[in-house]
Amino acid sequence: MKKSKTIQYNLGNNHLTKIISGSKVSSITSESLPDAILKYDDENFWVDPAYVKEICLLLKNNKNLEFSFLNSITAIDHIENFEVLYHLTSLKNNSKTTMRVICPNGRKNPEIQSVVSVWKAADLQEREIWDLMGIKFTGHPNLKRILLWEGFDGHPLRKDYIG
């Protein structure tokens, strides 16, 4: 069997995943995208919806961050608006962070940029969010219902959905 190069990631007993604080991410991204991060705390940072894709590209490709692994995308119904969360992990640095975007337009036609072109892992998850929560991802190559059937009325995970 052919031997190929093994990527050795930063591992070891008791080596817990570090949480990269929002302020650190903000200090790195502010050089090229000064207006992109609206606010931050110890574990999260909130991104301006207009900069989602650019920030994601930066988070993935920046040498200090390298968030190559998109754990999950979650959508939350906050009644007055919708929020989308991106849990990110850097396998190389063993670190994680949470990116948050508050969708513009309130409850009517919430819409944010798709990140499928940055991480392919977003593909099925964005379709799921569109299906169950009704948030439109602009730029998604194949945005259609995934768990429910086409023609289903409403988006069941919304708090005002009556089944």
Added chain:
Amino acid sequence: MAGIRTEPVTVNLGPQHPSTHGVFRLRVTFDGEEIIDSEPIFGYLHRGTEKLAESRNYVQIVTLTDRLDYVSSMSNNLAYVSAVEKLSDIQVPERAQYIRVISAELQRIASHLMATGFLLNDLGALATPLTYCFRERERILDLFEMLCGARVTLSYMRPGGIFQDAPEEFWSSLNTLISDFPHYLDELESLITSNEIVLSRTLGVGKLTDKQAIDSGVSGPNLRASSVKWDLRKAAPYEIYDRVKVDVPIGVNGDVFDRYYVRALEMRESIKIISQCIDQIEDGPIRTETPYFIRPPKGEIYSAIEAPKGELGFYLISDGSIAPYRCKVRAPSYLNLTPLSDMLKGWKMGDLIIILGSIDFVLGEVDR
């Protein structure tokens, strides 16, 4: 054969097909025998687990998690209860943590045995190797029956510990199992690992490169088979995994064979982890007293464990009431299917079946 006009043919695989491991449909477009495009179609088993969780209290949701990945309930229970414990800051007694790790590792072996058995079934070795795998899985299910009376939908864990202590006969049966199991694995591997037919069908088939795997959010044995050394048991040890020695086997090529072989090696590692746990476990309480209705403080948590299929995460938001405001499941099987179309492209119908089998997905978790 230049000059002959060919036309692509679209074929539906499933939803009722024995090799799709559940109700899963794949729309495949062939050019001759070669796959040129494929589109997975899910949702036949969608039960709205995330919505149901919003109207149940924190202990009741444990029963919903059983039905996610229905061949590894213990791991689902563990992922969920550890998220609740972190959210409401509940301490877990040490004995309970050891028993949880033992049962989660037993569940990993049971799940990998099923994956291996069904992969061989898909390869055309009809029923015989599967029966060998199920024979050993049966012994693990017997152990679970001793722990909690159930065999598949276990609901053994509770926020704060486990539902009851392991009985005396559990430990003697567990000792017999872990002393027998390496011999059984030798037997299984002598049937498969160097089998000429298996090798010629699996080596180099359905390759997934490390870059593709990371980019597509693949986790668990499938990611490790693509030679990425990433295991949450080591990267972010939960429960008592920081006290046991865990080796992380990885593959070389990321093909079907590697995905099988990583699982075979992981079963051996699980046996080692269980025997270390048996050496370390001491008597003590098994459950922290929690209120009948747990009301976690306002807040949110994302907590993930290394389930048999990959990273199983729960994202919970509490608004201070008895039910979560939002309960999101990061299902590994769902994300492991993301690169499916890329993996299938260029292979033939027979390879499609084993590539699907090697991903080892469970539709209960995909559709939720």
